[in-house]
Amino acid sequence: MKRNQALEKVIHGVFLLLGLIAVGCVLLITVYLVISGIPAIREIGIIDFLFGREWASTAAEPKYGILPFILTSVYGTAGAIVIGVPVGFMTAVYISKLASFKVRAVMQSAVSLLAGIPSVVYGLVGMLVLVPGIRKIFDVPDGASLLAAIIVLAIMILPSIIKMSITALDAVPKEYEDASLALGATPIETYFKVSVPAAKSGIAAAVVLGVGRAIGEAMAVMMVAGNVPNMPTSLFQSVRFLTTAVSSEMAYSSGLQRQALFSIALVLFLFIMLINAALNFFLKREKE
Amino acid sequence: MLKQSLSGKRKNYGVLMKALMLLAVGCTAALVIFILVYVLVQGVPNINWELLSTKPSYLTERIGILPDILNTVYIVIATLFIVLPLGVGAAIYLTEYASNKKLVGIIEYAAETLAGIPSIIYGLVGMLLFSNSMGTCLMAGALTLVIMNLPTIMRTAQESLKTVPQSYREGAFGLGAGKWRVVRTVVLPGCVDGVVTGCILSVGRILGESAALLFTAGFAHAVNGIVDGLASPGATLTVALYVYAKEQGEFGVAFTIAAILMVLTVLINFAAALVQKHFAKRRSL
Numbered sequence: 001m002k003r004n005q006a007l008e009k010v011i012h013g014v015f016l017l018l019g020l021i022a023v024g025c026v027l028l029i030t031v032y033l034v035i036s037g038i039p040a041i042r043e044i045g046i047i048d049f050l051f052g053r054e055w056a057s058t059a060a061e062p063k064y065g066i067l068p069f070i071l072t073s074v075y076g077t078a079g080a081i082v083i084g085v086p087v088g089f090m091t092a093v094y095i096s097k098l099a100s101f102k103v104r105a106v107m108q109s110a111v112s113l114l115a116g117i118p119s120v121v122y123g124l125v126g127m128l129v130l131v132p133g134i135r136k137i138f139d140v141p142d143g144a145s146l147l148a149a150i151i152v153l154a155i156m157i158l159p160s161i162i163k164m165s166i167t168a169l170d171a172v173p174k175e176y177e178d179a180s181l182a183l184g185a186t187p188i189e190t191y192f193k194v195s196v197p198a199a200k201s202g203i204a205a206a207v208v209l210g211v212g213r214a215i216g217e218a219m220a221v222m223m224v225a226g227n228v229p230n231m232p233t234s235l236f237q238s239v240r241f242l243t244t245a246v247s248s249e250m251a252y253s254s255g256l257q258r259q260a261l262f263s264i265a266l267v268l269f270l271f272i273m274l275i276n277a278a279l280n281f282f283l284k285r286e287k288e
Numbered sequence: 289m290l291k292q293s294l295s296g297k298r299k300n301y302g303v304l305m306k307a308l309m310l311l312a313v314g315c316t317a318a319l320v321i322f323i324l325v326y327v328l329v330q331g332v333p334n335i336n337w338e339l340l341s342t343k344p345s346y347l348t349e350r351i352g353i354l355p356d357i358l359n360t361v362y363i364v365i366a367t368l369f370i371v372l373p374l375g376v377g378a379a380i381y382l383t384e385y386a387s388n389k390k391l392v393g394i395i396e397y398a399a400e401t402l403a404g405i406p407s408i409i410y411g412l413v414g415m416l417l418f419s420n421s422m423g424t425c426l427m428a429g430a431l432t433l434v435i436m437n438l439p440t441i442m443r444t445a446q447e448s449l450k451t452v453p454q455s456y457r458e459g460a461f462g463l464g465a466g467k468w469r470v471v472r473t474v475v476l477p478g479c480v481d482g483v484v485t486g487c488i489l490s491v492g493r494i495l496g497e498s499a500a501l502l503f504t505a506g507f508a509h510a511v512n513g514i515v516d517g518l519a520s521p522g523a524t525l526t527v528a529l530y531v532y533a534k535e536q537g538e539f540g541v542a543f544t545i546a547a548i549l550m551v552l553t554v555l556i557n558f559a560a561a562l563v564q565k566h567f568a569k570r571r572s573l
Contacts, residue, residue: 004466011468015385018377022442023398025435029405029413036416090312098309107313109557110320116553117323118496120530121546125323128539155319162316186294188302216406218499223534243408243499250412250503265412269405276404280397 030269037266040064040259049263055229055240057249057257064260066267072146072232072239073271076221077214079150080157084214085207087154088161092206095162096169097191108166115159123223126152131224140236144226147235152220157210164209168202168286169195205282212275215268218243242268324550331547334540344509351532351541355509359426359522362514363505364494366430367437368487374434375441376476376483382442383449384471403439407500410436414504427518429505433494440493441486448482449475451571481567488563492556495549498526507531525549 041049044064052065095107127144130151135143172195180190196203218241226238227248240248246265253261294302342352378395386392414432422428452475460470506521507528523531525545533542 008467011471012385015377015381018374019381019386019391019395021374021378022395022402022438025438026398026401028417029409029435032413032416033409087312087315090309091316094309094313098306107317109561110317112557112560113324113554114316114320116492116496116557118498118526118529118549118553120496120498120526120533121323121327121549124529124533124539124542124546125326127533129326158316158319186298186302188305189298192305212404212406216408218406218408219530223530243406246408246412247499247502250415262412265409269409272405272409273401276401279404280400 033262033266033269036259036262038263040256040263041266043256044260044263049260050267053231055245057253057260062257064256066242066245066264068229068231069240069242069245069264070267072225073215073242073268075232076146076149076153076225076239076241077211079146080153080214081207081210083150084154084157084161084210088158088206088210089165089203091158092162092165092169092203093191093196096166097187097195111159111162114155115163119156119217119220120223122152122156123220126220126224134236138236142226142238144224144238145236146225146232146239149221149225149239149241150235152224153214153217156217156220157213160213161206161210164206165199165203168199168206171202171286172198199286201282201286205279205286208275208279208282212272212279215271215275216243218247222247242271324554327543327546327550331543331545331550334544335547339541339544343511351538353525353528353541353545355511356523356525356528356545358511359505359517360495360524362517362522363426363430363433363501363524364491365514366427366518367433367494368490370430371434371437371441371490372483372487375438375486376445376479378438378442379445379449379479379482380471380475382446384467384475399439399442402435407436407497411500411503414500419504424504424506424521425519426505426522429501429524430518432500432504433497436497436500437490437493440489441483444482444486444489445479446482448479448485448567452478481563481570484563485560485567488556488560492553492560495524495552495556496526497524498530501527502530 044052049064049066050070051067052063053067054063054065055068056063091107091111095104095111099107126148130148131143131145133143134140134145134148176194176198177190180194181187185193221241222244225241225244227240227244228238229240229245230237232239242264246261246268249257250261338350339352340357341354342350343355344351378399382392382395386395410432414428414435418428418431419425456474456478457470460474465473501524505524505527507523508521509523509528510520512520512522525548529542529545529549532538532545
């Protein structure tokens with residue numbers, strides 16, 4: 001009997017350890033990023049690092065200002081949201097409220113497929129369709145630009161926004177809609193003036209999730225944005241994002257340059273943590 | 289009875305909204321069809337046995353993707369092998385053992401945070417954590433992917449554990465079984481569907497992953513057995529696609545790999561839907 005109890009205790013401990021792995025991983029990632037990201041920020045100076053307008057890491061007199069990357073990431077994400085959210089939102093309302101059973105099933109599997117396509121495939125198609133297309137239509141020397149990245153990102157966040165909005169819209173109690181219809185509102189009026197406001201926390205969460213996806217995407221953006229550390233002053237400029245700034249120089253970097261790349265990752269990580277906190281806030285409100 | 293008609297303004301609103309919705313749905317559907325057809329049309333004609341069964345050779349100047357296929361298989365196996373016990377164990381702790389609500393909240397918050405971290409950050413941390421100590425190799429990549437996929441496995445296992453009826457556990461306890469015995473014989477079999485779903489989702493994620501592998505698993509193209517393979521650097525299909533397209537301008541090969549990945553993605557989605565349907569049916573019986 002005593003041996004059994006001891007065994008139970010050991011097993012309980014093992015499962016506790018397994019349960020704590022996720023917490024350990026988050027702590028490990030945070031600690032590693034902070035430890036490796038701080039030295040360069042200290043050496044460069046936080047103001048020069050965050051608000052420096054020039055990145056010239058391999059120049060004789062290297063400059064490490066990441067404002068161009070921050071602005072590019074912000075503009076790129078904002079652009080993707082401006083295009084992706086209306087399309088995703090309208091699609092979600094249609095699938096959730098208007099579509100027949102069959103159309104709903106087909107569209108849902110199409111959206112899942114869109115979510116499952118690897119980002120390098122988006123990058124490849126963007127490289128060979130979007131980039132030459134932009135060059136021809138807008139008559140610019142190089143189509144690899146902020147605009148190309150925005151379009152690719154808008155497509156890539158579409159499935160997250162659609163899926164999460166559908167979940168939120170499906171959860172709206174049927175009574176709300178019935179009441180609205182009984183008062184004489186048309187079905188369309190009911191969906192947009194009753195169902196959507198009732199699901200607004202969930203839809204807000206969908207948008208925040210899209211922001212997180214867009215700001216964290218690296219490979220597809222790397223393939224279509226041109227990857228030159230310019231300030232993003234026009235849609236047709238070749239630009240570099242926070243994510244691509246890390247990956248494009250990592251292979252051959254050393255010394256302060258390498259440390260600065262870790263600092264960029266730390267800045268990106270802080271952005272993501274803020275977005276996660278916002279996401280949690282909206283999800284909690286949705287549950288209530 | 290008089291038939292009341294809507295005012296013009298309300299009628300227009302309805303028509304406009306409906307048109308916008310149809311436009312959005314049309315855009316989404318057209319996009320999926322375009323990407324699918326474009327990649328398959330560009331890629332499928334290039335698929336041949338020689339490409340699939342050889343490695344790249346500078347002598348004959350041909351490209352083969354056998355090493356990339358093998359590397360992908362190895363990394364999927366290694367990742368699942370490690371992440372399954374960890375993820376299922378964590379899920380069992382959360383649903384069966386944990387009594388402290390605060391701790392459960394912290395663990396779940398940590399899992400959500402992990403799910404939100406972009407893969408480039410995983411790649412960087414994986415490089416610092418694993419590649420710096422064991423060298424750039426598939427195993428370092430697999431360990432990075434373990435952390436990435438942990439939340440997926442945890443969530444799916446947890447969801448299926450919640451569907452095991454409480455009365456089963458009570459029955460087993462009533463017959464005098466200890467906690468561990470109940471977990472092993474009653475609870476674990478109940479989470480098979482969650483584990484299968486989690487595996488399918490994880491395989492899809494691993495297949496599509498590139499940013500996290502670039503600096504942890506490297507991009508070599510050598511044919512190895514699984515043990516040597518895991519210990520040496522190697523490119524998976526997605527990483528190979530990136531290298532061929534971006535660095536070498538070999539778009540033919542890139543599209544072939546893209547077509548293979550697309551077919552696999554479709555199959556994975558299909559399998560996930562099928563599994564879900566199967567288990568939903570069994571549960572309702």
